Amino acid sequence: MNTLIYKRTHRGDPDGSGLFGARDCMGKVRGDDFDAVICVGGKSSWLRDKDLAYKINWIGVNPKKTETKARGWRGPVVEFERFVPYDQRPCNGPELKDMAPKLFKYMFEDKNVRHVMSRSLTNDIQQEIRKILELAGKNRGAKRFRSGWKSGRLAHDSHRPAACKSHRVIHRPL
Secondary structure, eight states: OOEEEEEEOSSOSSOTTOOBTTTOTTGGGGGSOOSEEEEEEOOOSOGGGGGGBTBEEEEEEEEEEEOOOOTTOOSOEEEEEEEEEOOSSSOOOOBHHHHOHHHHIIIIIISOOSEEEGGGSOHHHHHHHHHHHHHHHHOTTOEEOOSOOOGGGGGGGOOOOTTOTTOOSOOOOO
16 A cells, blocks of 8 residues: 655645645645555644644545646645544644654654655555554544545635645635
8 A cells, every 4th residue: 555644734734524635735746646645744833733743643545536627726636535634723643753653753854755655665664654544444533435526615715825835836716
């Protein structure tokens, strides 16, 4: 199973329903070939989101990607068959360093990468990733989604956080 692991610095994407790309965060990376996503909080300059740092923020398994016609969107929107959010206030996700110390070291100390695909990592780190993904199967609060995202959904929620450093495009309302 190829898993996208990425750092985020703010809430809002995925949205409350679990739609990854609702605000175009991680742009074209959402179009990459993956079977699951593990979102980890990075160091945040957003005071209200500092509680996300170094914790697992959300897990999504079995993605369904849909291209959007929203202007300026850099990648598809993604729904998951199984979505486990941990980003309530305060974030209640497990500490990455405790659950996956080798992955933590890779993401924050050795390589300090923004995102990585699990296939490129060592077997030891991939084993830690499988352990994290097991949380999605065990979590009773996990949301199951049916396919059926509507392309017009973004029209009412088209603004993206203006200060998000990960956005490399001009943000225009639809």
